[in-house]
Amino acid sequence: MSRLLWSSAWVLLLIVLLLSLAVGRVWLPPSALLDGLFAPRPTLGGLILTELRMPRTLLGLLAGVTLGVSGAVLQGLLRNPLAEPGLLGVSSGAALGAVIAIYFGLATIFPLATPVLGIIGALLAGLITFTIGRGGTLTMILAGAAVSGLAGAGLSLALNFAPSPYAAYEITSWLLGSLAERSWSQTLLATPFILAGLACLLSTLRALDALTLGEAQAASLGINLERTRLLGLFGTALAVGAATSVTGSIGFIGLLAPHLVRPFVGHQPSRVLLPSALFGAILLLAADIATRLIPTAVELKLGVLTSLAGTPFFFWLVLRLKRTSP
Amino acid sequence: MTCLHADGVTVRRGGRAIVDAVSMRVESGQLVALLGPNGAGKSTLLTCLAGLATPDEGRILLDGEALSAIGLRMLARRRAFLPQAPRAEWPISVERLVALGLTPHLPAFGGLPADMTARVARMLEQVDLVSHRDQPATTLSGGELARAMLARAMVGDPDVLLVDEPLAGLDPRHALDSIARLRSLADGGMLVIASVHDLTLAARYATHVAVMDEGRLVAFGETATTLTASLLRTVFEVNACVQDAGKVTAVVDFMAA
Numbered sequence: 001m002s003r004l005l006w007s008s009a010w011v012l013l014l015i016v017l018l019l020s021l022a023v024g025r026v027w028l029p030p031s032a033l034l035d036g037l038f039a040p041r042p043t044l045g046g047l048i049l050t051e052l053r054m055p056r057t058l059l060g061l062l063a064g065v066t067l068g069v070s071g072a073v074l075q076g077l078l079r080n081p082l083a084e085p086g087l088l089g090v091s092s093g094a095a096l097g098a099v100i101a102i103y104f105g106l107a108t109i110f111p112l113a114t115p116v117l118g119i120i121g122a123l124l125a126g127l128i129t130f131t132i133g134r135g136g137t138l139t140m141i142l143a144g145a146a147v148s149g150l151a152g153a154g155l156s157l158a159l160n161f162a163p164s165p166y167a168a169y170e171i172t173s174w175l176l177g178s179l180a181e182r183s184w185s186q187t188l189l190a191t192p193f194i195l196a197g198l199a200c201l202l203s204t205l206r207a208l209d210a211l212t213l214g215e216a217q218a219a220s221l222g223i224n225l226e227r228t229r230l231l232g233l234f235g236t237a238l239a240v241g242a243a244t245s246v247t248g249s250i251g252f253i254g255l256l257a258p259h260l261v262r263p264f265v266g267h268q269p270s271r272v273l274l275p276s277a278l279f280g281a282i283l284l285l286a287a288d289i290a291t292r293l294i295p296t297a298v299e300l301k302l303g304v305l306t307s308l309a310g311t312p313f314f315f316w317l318v319l320r321l322k323r324t325s326p
Numbered sequence: 327m328t329c330l331h332a333d334g335v336t337v338r339r340g341g342r343a344i345v346d347a348v349s350m351r352v353e354s355g356q357l358v359a360l361l362g363p364n365g366a367g368k369s370t371l372l373t374c375l376a377g378l379a380t381p382d383e384g385r386i387l388l389d390g391e392a393l394s395a396i397g398l399r400m401l402a403r404r405r406a407f408l409p410q411a412p413r414a415e416w417p418i419s420v421e422r423l424v425a426l427g428l429t430p431h432l433p434a435f436g437g438l439p440a441d442m443t444a445r446v447a448r449m450l451e452q453v454d455l456v457s458h459r460d461q462p463a464t465t466l467s468g469g470e471l472a473r474a475m476l477a478r479a480m481v482g483d484p485d486v487l488l489v490d491e492p493l494a495g496l497d498p499r500h501a502l503d504s505i506a507r508l509r510s511l512a513d514g515g516m517l518v519i520a521s522v523h524d525l526t527l528a529a530r531y532a533t534h535v536a537v538m539d540e541g542r543l544v545a546f547g548e549t550a551t552t553l554t555a556s557l558l559r560t561v562f563e564v565n566a567c568v569q570d571a572g573k574v575t576a577v578v579d580f581m582a583a
Contacts (some may be wrong), residue, residue: 079415203434210429212416213478216409219378222402222430267416267462 009278016285020057055187056179060285062194063247066239068280071254073201076208076269077232084254085240089147093125094118094244096151103158115190118245123237177248177303179288190242197239200231208269250303252310328354328485328517334384345371346541357512359532360521366538368521376407376488402430405486406479417462427481449477469500489520505531
């Protein structure tokens with residue numbers, strides 16, 4: 001990636017980070033926010049900044065990085081431009097796990113229940129997709145659709161038998177995906193899992209490059225394919241499972257980010273990862289800022305916005321694949 | 327001196343032996359043409375010889391050491407393998423593609439060291455692809471891609487090179503070029519085994535032939551003495567005449583099926 005593009009990406013990230021801290025439903029001048037930060041007694045500006053916008057921004061950064069990296073790793077691992085945690089059912093598996101934690105009240109008894117069940121849900125969903133979808137682009141996407149359908153059915157079931165309208169509302173908000181009203185404790189709970197997952201994903205760099213030559217040649221180059229698949233799957237499940245258990249499902253970032261950067265890094269899978277992380281965070285934070293700025297009576301949910309904005313891109317990708325594939 | 331030794335190698339799929347008790351011993355300096363009709367078990371045998379599949383019976387030794395006992399990375403440094411119809415799945419540049427052959431020599435992170443960049447450049451020169459260096463590998467013609475892949479396999483300077491159907495889909499000139507290149511690698515001391523269907527090219531360039539039929543190794547030896555008309559009749563069910571086998575003028579001429 002050329003130096004100019006690389007540095008503009010960093011500047012862009014810095015801008016969305018600052019905007020994410022500065023912009024909200026309640027407009028406060030930056031000076032009020034900053035003064036609040038250093039004021040001896042808590043002020044409205046200080047509380048909004050430290051208790052609402054900071055955890056929200058950090059969560060957006062982590063979730064965006066997670067989606068960008070996992071999308072890039074899955075696409076490289078499966079050599080499939082349509083792969084991403086959402087399309088492979090990992091996100092819906094994580095959402096189902098998180099909803100189970102909410103539904104049975106586990107989250108109130110044991111705070112770790114939501115991320116842990118989210119990770120387990122993501123892992124199970126990923127395992128099923130990988131197991132039955134091995135062997136080709138089409139089967140993998142179909143397996144992902146089937147697993148998403150299964151998790152979706154589970155979510156609908158939870159919604160159907162929701163013990164109270166409040167529970168139904170809470171479950172719905174998981175389905176829609178949002179960064180709003182997430183606390184420090186929720187964010188910090190998910191962070192170690194996200195970081196562990198990202199570490200797994202980053203350890204697959206060389207293998208992803210070698211896989212450009214297909215599985216047989218990658219194996220002949222000394223790549224342990226089973227280990228790489230496990231690292232990719234566990235890493236995605238850990239990071240996406242933990243992030244989704246806090247944010248709910250947010251689609252298309254994992255699909256979009258790698259595609260945006262790929263032409264600029266010569267399509268080399270290992271070099272897609274970091275820029276994809278950067279753009280995942282930029283896209284997610286920008287979308288989150290947009291949900292706060294678009295004047296709607298009820299807050300527009302982040303997952304809804306990314307789906308609305310991402311679907312046309314998905315259509316374009318499918319049409320392009322249709323043109324280029326035999 | 328490198329020696330690859332298959333000892334009673336058997337591979338079964340669905341109860342049927344697709345490679346049946348194959349024993350052979352190949353040494354450096356030899357270009358072995360692996361011949362046989364479709365479904366004879368050539369690809370499976372090559373995959374086993376490369377250490378990418380474990381035989382159900384028998385063992386494969388590289389310089390006396392079982393392949394399964396050599397670490398994946400160490401094995402990758404010593405032998406290169408090109409499967410049938412290799413292709414690039416992403417439009418990476420030709421230079422990058424060739425550099426992937428150095429994967430087992432690289433640390434876990436970081437770019438390509440300077441000396442290795444020079445090796446890639448030399449290799450591109452050898453296969454006459456310097457002008458295609460920055461071209462996306464997915465846009466190469468069949469012959470160019472075959473050359474790029476061969477460069478990818480050679481760049482790590484392996485002792486053993488195993489190639490599955492390197493001549494498939496190549497026009498006569500590129501097929502000639504490719505097998506001549508394999509022969510010159512063998513002459514340079516490499517151990518090369520390549521499965522081929524072109525008997526004429528095998529007769530002309532291979533130092534040895536290994537002929538398989540229905541999973542069994544029916545003949546193995548020096549090309550001049552092994553590749554005979556009667557063998558071709560038995561294995562391929564074609565009438566052919568072999569002239570001056572093993573010499574530069576060797577020709578396999580098909581008369582009738």
